[in-house]
Amino acid sequence: MRVFRIAVLSVAGALLAACGTSGGTASTSPPATRLSGSIAVFAAASLTDVFNALGSAFQAVNPGVTVKFNYAGTPTLVTQIEQGAPADVLASADTTNMDRLKADGFTTGTPQVFAHNKLEIVVAPGNPKAINSLADLAKPGVIYVTEAPTVPAGKYSLQALKAAGVTVTPKSLETDVKSAVSKVELGEADASIVYTTDVKAAGSKVQGVPIADAYNVVATYPMVAVKASTSVTVGSAFIAYVLSPVGQAKLQAFGFLPAS
Amino acid sequence: MRRERVPIVVTALAAIGAAFFILPLIGLLVRSPWGDALAALTAPETVEALKLSLIASLSATAVALILGVPLAWVYARVEFPGRDLLRALTTLPMVLPPVVGGIALLLAFGRRGLLGAWLYSIFGITFPFTTTGVVMAETFVAMPFLILSVEAGLRSMDRRYEEAARALGANRWRVFTRVTLPLIAPSLFAGAVLCWARALGEFGATITFAGNFPGVTQTMPLAVYLLLETNQEASFILSLVLLLVSLVVLVALRDRWLGSA
Numbered sequence: 001m002r003v004f005r006i007a008v009l010s011v012a013g014a015l016l017a018a019c020g021t022s023g024g025t026a027s028t029s030p031p032a033t034r035l036s037g038s039i040a041v042f043a044a045a046s047l048t049d050v051f052n053a054l055g056s057a058f059q060a061v062n063p064g065v066t067v068k069f070n071y072a073g074t075p076t077l078v079t080q081i082e083q084g085a086p087a088d089v090l091a092s093a094d095t096t097n098m099d100r101l102k103a104d105g106f107t108t109g110t111p112q113v114f115a116h117n118k119l120e121i122v123v124a125p126g127n128p129k130a131i132n133s134l135a136d137l138a139k140p141g142v143i144y145v146t147e148a149p150t151v152p153a154g155k156y157s158l159q160a161l162k163a164a165g166v167t168v169t170p171k172s173l174e175t176d177v178k179s180a181v182s183k184v185e186l187g188e189a190d191a192s193i194v195y196t197t198d199v200k201a202a203g204s205k206v207q208g209v210p211i212a213d214a215y216n217v218v219a220t221y222p223m224v225a226v227k228a229s230t231s232v233t234v235g236s237a238f239i240a241y242v243l244s245p246v247g248q249a250k251l252q253a254f255g256f257l258p259a260s
Numbered sequence: 261m262r263r264e265r266v267p268i269v270v271t272a273l274a275a276i277g278a279a280f281f282i283l284p285l286i287g288l289l290v291r292s293p294w295g296d297a298l299a300a301l302t303a304p305e306t307v308e309a310l311k312l313s314l315i316a317s318l319s320a321t322a323v324a325l326i327l328g329v330p331l332a333w334v335y336a337r338v339e340f341p342g343r344d345l346l347r348a349l350t351t352l353p354m355v356l357p358p359v360v361g362g363i364a365l366l367l368a369f370g371r372r373g374l375l376g377a378w379l380y381s382i383f384g385i386t387f388p389f390t391t392t393g394v395v396m397a398e399t400f401v402a403m404p405f406l407i408l409s410v411e412a413g414l415r416s417m418d419r420r421y422e423e424a425a426r427a428l429g430a431n432r433w434r435v436f437t438r439v440t441l442p443l444i445a446p447s448l449f450a451g452a453v454l455c456w457a458r459a460l461g462e463f464g465a466t467i468t469f470a471g472n473f474p475g476v477t478q479t480m481p482l483a484v485y486l487l488l489e490t491n492q493e494a495s496f497i498l499s500l501v502l503l504l505v506s507l508v509v510l511v512a513l514r515d516r517w518l519g520s521a
Contacts, residue, residue: 073489075489143389150486150489150490172471172472172473173472173473173474173486174471175467175472186366187370187371187372188371188386188471189389
């Protein structure tokens with residue numbers, strides 16, 4: 001009986017192992033001239049709109065290539081990669097999380113800065129609560145939500161508030177910048193601090209209130225190839241594309257500041 | 261009884277099926293830092309999340325009992341057109357993605373929601389970002405388990421006891437509390453425990469509708485999710501606590517699930 005059980009378990013184990021090896025994406029050796037294969041780009045939530053556009057453009061130039069995106073708060077992405085998620089490229093919204101992934105040995109090559117971004121206060125259209133500065137966020141009756149301090153946008157927001165000497169208790173710590181924007185869009189929150197690009201992307205559903213340069217924080221976006229990637233060539237090509245004049249122009253069209 | 265020969269394919273597939281469930285549990289057990297378990301469990305943010313989770317899930321169960329038992333009674337005892345549709349609507353959250361439930365709650369009870377806008381403009385009441393919002397999200401997702409369990413209990417009980425009590429002059433409330441409730445007690449208990457366990461584990465509707473703030477809306481599952489990014493060991497330990505609770509619930513309800521009912 002026991003022998004039988006062990007036999008069953010080993011059969012199960014073998015099958016599981018087989019599933020593991022055959023499930024991975026193919027194309028370890030793509031042809032040198034024409035790119036082909038599929039890559040998974042793990043990108044910070046604030047990059048959602050521009051990376052969707054960059055992905056389509058990259059696929060149009062390289063017909064054999066499929067780019068899939070996984071958007072989330074940067075620390076979520078780093079955790080996913082460290083737990084073995086099949087990522088080929090990581091685009092982070094700060095250097096801290098990128099450094100963490102690099103220090104833990106999950107990256108290949110040097111992370112390259114491809115964009116910068118600035119912060120803005122996001123409010124409802126028409127600014128009904130008359131929020132005109134960081135200090136106004138602390139006014140009574142203002143429902144302020146922010147991102148968790150591990151999320152780059154949340155960390156930058158704290159830095160900006162600290163620089164301005166403003167103390168404000170948030171009602172919620174959202175897991176990424178897009179969900180903070182959506183809380184304002186839905187009217188549940190009166191204000192949040194997000195990237196200028198997020199305000200632009202949300203269009204007429206929200207309104208931006210500039211933050212004075214003295215307090216504003218410039219976010220740095222680096223991207224890197226992931227060590228476990230099975231399509232390093234395509235991944236590197238995508239990074240090069242984002243850094244190219246075409247890619248940079250697209251980023252600026254979405255409101256990002258240039259890499260250099 | 262003759263032992264049945266089990267085809268090897270069935271055995272192999274069943275073994276894989278079982279391993280699929282058991283391996284993740286073993287993973288948690290193996291990877292949890294047992295040495296730091298106590299420190300992780302007594303850390304202020306953990307205690308806060310635990311406390312909030314207990315309060316919110318028990319409140320949700322209480323609300324579910326108050327509203328769910330009458331609903332179950334109506335389903336079991338009253339014939340009316342559209343009953344099956346209504347039952348389907350009120351048990352929909354069992355199969356609905358919880359995040360969708362959270363969005364739906366926002367559209368109904370949020371500051372700009374159907375009822376929420378009205379409550380906000382007249383009474384200044386808002387639910388998102390409050391513990392009340394957490395209780396609402398948990399009730400929404402968990403109450404169907406109680407409704408279905410209690411309805412099944414009401415349908416399978418022998419109604420002659422109620423009729424006898426009525427014939428002996430007991431009024432309807434007395435019959436309900438002295439005869440019906442004791443008879444359906446096992447279903448009621450099972451439903452309440454299932455409902456509580458589901459409420460305790462609620463994540464999607466809570467983070468969508470109520471947000472995430474320590475001590476106010478950050479329940480255990482939310483804390484586990486966020487700790488995975490900052491303090492993985494603590495998140496493993498908290499996961500283990502939730503796992504243990506679920507296991508206790510299952511064992512406690514063993515007879516009801518594996519029994520003939």
